Structures are given as C-alpha cells and as structure tokens.
Amino acid sequence: xxxxxxxxxxxxxxxxxxxxxxxxxxxxxxxxxxxxxxxxxxxxxxxxxxxxxxxxxxxxxxxxxxxxxxxxxxxxxxxxxxxxxxxxxxxxxxxxxxxxxxxxxxxxxxxxxxxxxxxxxxxxxxxxxxxxxxxxxxxxxxxxxxxxxxxxxxxxxxxxxxxxxxxxxxxxxxxxxxxxxxxxxxxxxxxxxxxxxxxxxxxxxxxxxxxxxxxxxxxxxxxxxxxxxxxxxxxxxxxxxxxxxxxxxxxxxxxxxxxxxxxxxxxxxxxxxxxxxxxxxxxxxxxxxxxxxxxxxxxxxxxxxxxxxxxxxxxxxxxxxxxxxxxxxxxxxxxxxxxxxxxxxxxxxxxxxxxxxxxxxxxxxxxxxxxxxxxxxxxxxxxxxxxxxxxxxxxxxxxxxxxxxxxxxxxxxxxxxxxxxxxxxxxxxxxxxxxxxxxxxxxxxxxxxxxxxxxxxxxxxxxxxxxxxxxxxxxxxxxxxxxxxxxxxxxxxxxxxxxxxxxxxxxxxxxxxxxxxxxxxxxxxxxxxxxxxxxxxxxxxxxxxxxxxxxxxxxxxxxxxxxxxxxxxxxxxxxxxxxxxxxxxxxxxxxxxxxxxxxxxxxxxxxxxxxxxxxxxxxxxxxxxxxxxxxxxx
Numbered sequence: 001x002x003x004x005x006x007x008x009x010x011x012x013x014x015x016x017x018x019x020x021x022x023x024x025x026x027x028x029x030x031x032x033x034x035x036x037x038x039x040x041x042x043x044x045x046x047x048x049x050x051x052x053x054x055x056x057x058x059x060x061x062x063x064x065x066x067x068x069x070x071x072x073x074x075x076x077x078x079x080x081x082x083x084x085x086x087x088x089x090x091x092x093x094x095x096x097x098x099x100x101x102x103x104x105x106x107x108x109x110x111x112x113x114x115x116x117x118x119x120x121x122x123x124x125x126x127x128x129x130x131x132x133x134x135x136x137x138x139x140x141x142x143x144x145x146x147x148x149x150x151x152x153x154x155x156x157x158x159x160x161x162x163x164x165x166x167x168x169x170x171x172x173x174x175x176x177x178x179x180x181x182x183x184x185x186x187x188x189x190x191x192x193x194x195x196x197x198x199x200x201x202x203x204x205x206x207x208x209x210x211x212x213x214x215x216x217x218x219x220x221x222x223x224x225x226x227x228x229x230x231x232x233x234x235x236x237x238x239x240x241x242x243x244x245x246x247x248x249x250x251x252x253x254x255x256x257x258x259x260x261x262x263x264x265x266x267x268x269x270x271x272x273x274x275x276x277x278x279x280x281x282x283x284x285x286x287x288x289x290x291x292x293x294x295x296x297x298x299x300x301x302x303x304x305x306x307x308x309x310x311x312x313x314x315x316x317x318x319x320x321x322x323x324x325x326x327x328x329x330x331x332x333x334x335x336x337x338x339x340x341x342x343x344x345x346x347x348x349x350x351x352x353x354x355x356x357x358x359x360x361x362x363x364x365x366x367x368x369x370x371x372x373x374x375x376x377x378x379x380x381x382x383x384x385x386x387x388x389x390x391x392x393x394x395x396x397x398x399x400x401x402x403x404x405x406x407x408x409x410x411x412x413x414x415x416x417x418x419x420x421x422x423x424x425x426x427x428x429x430x431x432x433x434x435x436x437x438x439x440x441x442x443x444x445x446x447x448x449x450x451x452x453x454x455x456x457x458x459x460x461x462x463x464x465x466x467x468x469x470x471x472x473x474x475x476x477x478x479x480x481x482x483x484x485x486x487x488x489x490x491x492x493x494x495x496x497x498x499x500x501x502x503x504x505x506x507x508x509x510x511x512x513x514x515x516x517x518x519x520x521x522x523x524x525x526x527x528x529x530x531x532x533x534x535x536x537x538x539x540x541x542x543x544x545x546x547x548x549x550x551x552x553x554x555x556x557x558x559x560x561x562x563x564x565x566x567x568x569x570x571x572x573x574x575x576x577x578x579x580x581x582x583x584x585x586x587x588x589x590x591x592x593x594x595x596x597x598x599x600x601x602x603x604x605x606x607x608x609x610x611x612x613x614x615x616x617x618x619x620x621x622x623x624x625x626x627x628x629x630x631x632x633x634x
Contacts, residue, residue: 084265406616
C-alpha cells in the first residue's frame with residue numbers, strides 16, 4: 001500500500017495538497033465560531049448532489065415541469081426526501097450566509113489585505129440569492145409562477161436597459177416556455193458554475209491570508225487538523241440533522257386523508273395557470289422583508305423601493321473595507337450590519353403578521369386565497385394520482401375540467417344570484433367547501449339536487465313551500481305546493497297504522513325511483529330495484545303524478561316538467577340549456593335563463609364543456625381518491 005501511495009504522490013503530489021489543507025495555521029486555536037464557512041461549503045455540496053439527481057428526473061417545459069416535479073414528489077423512491085432536502089438546504093444556506101457575514105464584519109475580516117475576498121463573498125451572496133429566486137419558478141406551480149412574475153417585473157424598472165433586460169430574462173414579451181427554460185439554465189448551469197468559480201477564488205484568497213483572529217488570542221496557535229476539523233464536522237452534521245428534521249417536521253402525517261408525500265419536504269402547489277389570478281403568492285421568507293419594504297415605499301415611484309434602496313444598501317456593504325479602516329468606521333460597520341439584519345427581521349415579522357392576523361380585509365382575503373390554493377394543490381395531486389393519470393395535455397387540464405373545483409366557480413358566476421347550494425339547516429352533509437349561499441335567494445336550494453333526500457323534501461308539506469324549494473319562487477302558491485300541502489297532507493292525517501306506513505313508504509319509493517332513474521350514486525340500498533319499481537307504480541296509481549307530469553310513456557308535456565330521467569345528466573343538460581322548453585316549464589318559466597344554444601336562441605352563456613362541468617358538479621360526479629370518500633348515501 002505504501003508503494004502505491006508513493007507512486008500516486010510522485011504522479012500527483014497529493015501529499016503536499018493534503019498537508020496544506022489539513023495543517024493550515026489556526027491563530028488562537030480551534031473555535032466553534034470558525035465553522036460557518038465550512039457549513040456553507042457543506043450546504044453547497046448537498047445542493048449539488050441533490051440537484052443533479054433532481055435534474056435527472058426534471059423536465060423543463062410548461063407542459064411537463066409540474067408533472068415531473070409531481071413524479072419526483074409522489075412516485076420516485078424517496079423523491080420527497082430528496083426534493084425536501086434540496087429545498088430546506090437552500091433556506092439553511094441563506095441563514096448560514098447571514099451568520100457568516102456578521103462574523104466576518106465583527107472580526108474585521110474585510111480589512112486590508114482581505115478586501116477582495118470580502119467582495120468575493122458579497123458576490124457569492126448575490127449568486128446564492130439568485131439561485132433561490134430562479135429555483136422558485138421551476139416547479140411551475142401557482143405560487144412560484146406568480147411570485148416570480150412580481151419579482152421579474154421589477155427588472156423593467158432598471159433605467160435605460162430595464163425593458164430589454166426583462167425580455168432577455170423572460171425569453172420574450174410574456175411568461176412561458178422560454179422563461180422556464182432560461183430560469184432552469186440559470187439555476188442548474190450558469191449560477192452553480194459561477195458559484196463554484198467564485199467559491200474557489202474565495203477559498204484560495206482565504207488560504208493566502210489565513211484566518212482573522214480576534215485579539216488578544218484566547219489560546220496558542222494550532223493547526224486545522226484535528227481540532228478544527230472535528231468542530232467543522234460536528235457543525236456540518238448538526239446542519240444535516242436540522243435539515244432532516246425540517247423535512248420530516250410533519251411526520252407522522254398531520255392529515256391522514258392526504259398522501260404522506262404531500263405533507264413532507266417541499267410544498268408543491270397547483271399547476272401554474274396564467275389565466276387565473278392568484279392572491280396567495282408571496283416570496284420565500286428570506287425575501288419577505290423586501291416585499292414589506294415595497295409597501296412602505298409605495299408613496300415613492302416604484303424604482304425607489306425596487307432598485308434604488310436595495311442598490312444603496314448593497315453599495316454600503318461593498319464600501320465597508322474603506323469605511324472600516326478606522327476604529328470608529330469599523331464600529332459603524334458592525335452597528336450598520338446589525339441594524340440591517342434587525343430591520344430585515346422586523347419587516348419579515350410585520351409582513352407575516354399582516355398576512356396572518358385575520359383582522360383586516362386584506363388579511364382575510366389572503367388567508368382565504370391560501371385556503372383555496374391549498375385545496376387546489378391537494379386536488380391536483382389527487383387527480384394526478386387517479387387511474388387515468390395526467391393526460392398528454394398536462395396536469396392543468398385536469399383542474400380545468402374538474403367538476404369539484406370548477407363547479408363552484410361556474411355556479412357562483414351563473415347561478416348564485418338566485419340559487420343557494422348549502423346543506424339544509426341543522427344537517428352536516430358532504431364537503432362544505434362546495435357550499436355557496438346566495439345573498440338574496442329567489443329560487444330553490446340545489447344542494448344534493450335530485451337525490452333521494454332532495455326529492456323526498458318536495459313531497460313534504462312542511463318543506464315544499466320553504467325557501468329550500470318553492471318558497472321564494474313564482475310557484476310558492478302553485479299547483480305542486482297546493483297538491484303536497486292539501487292532498488298529501490290530508491292523506492297523511494286521515495291514514496292510520498299500517499295504511500299510513502304504506503303511504504309514507506310509497507313516498508320514499510317514489511323519491512328512490514327518481515334517484516335511480518337519474519343515475520346518481522346511491523350507495524347500498526336494500527331491495528333497490530324492487531322499491532324503485534314500486535315507486536314508479538305509486539307515481540301512476542297512488543299519487544297520479546301523470547295528471548301533470550310526463551313519466552316515461554305516460555302523461556303529456558306542457559303542464560309540468562317531464563320527470564322521465566329526472567335529474568339525469570341528459571335531463572339536467574337539456575334543462576339548463578333551455579328551461580322554457582315545453583319539456584320543462586314552458587311559458588310558466590320563472591325568469592330562469594337559458595345557458596346554452598337551443599332552437600330559436602343561439603345565445604351561448606356556457607360553453608359545452610362548462611355546461612358539462614356544471615351538470616356533473618350538481619350531480620356530485622367527480623373523482624375521489626380511494627374509499628375514504630364513499631358515494632353519497634341517500
């Protein structure tokens with residue numbers, strides 16, 4: 001073995017390199033306060049290793065970026081751990097960089113002959129922040145997309161070259177594929193290469209000038225090995241442990257209904273949608289102070305808060321070697337550094353509190369936007385993991401065609417002026433995120449429209465004239481309400497014992513029969529076919545529904561809505577297309593607009609796709625993951 005080492009040293013001279021590296025002079029002995037530079041180098045090493053592995057699975061395009069990050073987070077073995085370590089280490093690197101900078105200023109390690117090395121450190125700081133900014137966009141999710149748009153819009157404020165520089169960064173006039181690929185090139189290629197080069201220069205000059213020890217020295221001089229190496233190794237291990245704890249901070253899962261990978265590591269929002277406003281976008285926590293300072297400086301032109309003030313602060317840092325030549329100047333540099341960090345911390349806390357206090361309209365709007373964003377992110381992951389997977393058109397189309405997400409938006413836009421979609425008072429049913437209350441309802445509440453419970457309520461004398469059904473409509477005193485309150489009400493009063501029970505059973509069977517014909521999910525119902533058949537017979541023989549309604553081949557159109565396939569997908573689509581059709585309300589239609597083209601009216605308030613989404617939402621037809629969300633019971 002010795003012969004091999006001698007041979008290798010003769011060809012490479014590695015022993016001299018190891019000697020220089022391990023036996024570097026440490027004035028005043030080994031100290032824990034010297035570990036910060038080594039922890040930064042360790043973080044960079046972690047970022048390079050994890051970054052290369054992430055690069056192998058990442059696909060930088062607007063149709064594949066989110067999808068590939070989803071694959072890393074949810075399908076690749078330990079991908080969530082890898083991505084979480086990369087994300088958290090980036091945050092850790094910024095914190096360690098600030099600590100290292102404070103130590104350098106306090107120790108006066110920026111003074112001659114170390115000025116150039118200090119400036120190299122400031123350049124490294126800018127590169128690290130650039131890596132953080134460019135990495136934010138790469139998942140191509142809503143949060144990263146909109147936050148990056150705000151950041152890059154500031155580039156246009158640079159005098160003279162601002163607009164040209166912005167186009168260069170964006171790859172054109174608008175955000176899109178070229179923006180993503182350029183940010184990826186910067187994040188994975190240009191900036192890491194620059195960081196490696198400047199770090200090499202930084203370390204070379206550091207070794208040339210050595211450590212800056214504070215006087216008087218605490219202990220005799222020593223060498224880097226073994227005591228300082230031990231301290232650096234312990235510090236790096238502590239950093240790794242902190243990163244791992246932060247990655248696993250939600251383990252075991254805080255929400256057992258969500259995939260574990262969604263709650264560990266780095267967050268993944270819903271796919272970026274340039275057409276949809278996003279109010280929950282905020283920069284990463286280490287940029288929050290800039291975000292808050294812009295609010296306070298908004299009385300000035302935007303260039304002041306975005307360019308001039310940050311530029312002057314950075315210029316003051318580069319001027320420290322000149323100011324610190326004198327003892328008073330050094331003290332000023334220390335106070336100025338502490339003031340900057342303290343101010344940044346205060347601004348960060350204020351920004352967070354303003355967003356989360358919940359006492360102002362702005363805070364409430366932000367918190368509501370965050371809740372919506374979280375729901376969209378969870379839904380995107382759920383749909384991406386469905387049996388159909390992600391279509392070739394990308395994950396965004398999953399959300400755009402999802403009734404659970406888009407249904408409420410379409411309902412608020414087109415229906416909520418008249419209809420509510422809320423559970424009956426005193427009940428808890430289904431996903432309350434789907435509940436929408438009309439400000440002044442003038443039509444029926446459509447919660448669980450067409451279900452057994454909904455139809456059964458129409459046949460209830462106490463409910464039929466309520467605001468939940470016909471109470472706020474022109475039919476509040478119509479034939480149906482009169483029939484239920486008078487005819488059915490009297491029958492319920494007159495019948496006793498088994499005859500009354502059979503009559504009520506017939507009403508239940510009618511509701512079940514209509515629900516069966518609609519094709520709505522019913523869950524497990526005993527003797528469902530037998531009861532549905534009995535219900536159809538009761539509509540003809542017991543309640544004579546065909547006197548007003550058409551049911552199958554019985555009855556005629558024109559008096560009341562056709563109950564054939566009532567609340568089915570086809571029925572609802574035709575009804576929303578033209579409720580004034582003879583098949584439904586005809587001339588008795590109570591101001592219900594037509595939402596799709598029909599004979600005699602080519603108007604199109606809803607596209608075919610949106611109409612299908614609204615119908616599916618009203619029928620609660622959407623994908624739910626596994627059996628944790630069973631079909632709605634009657």
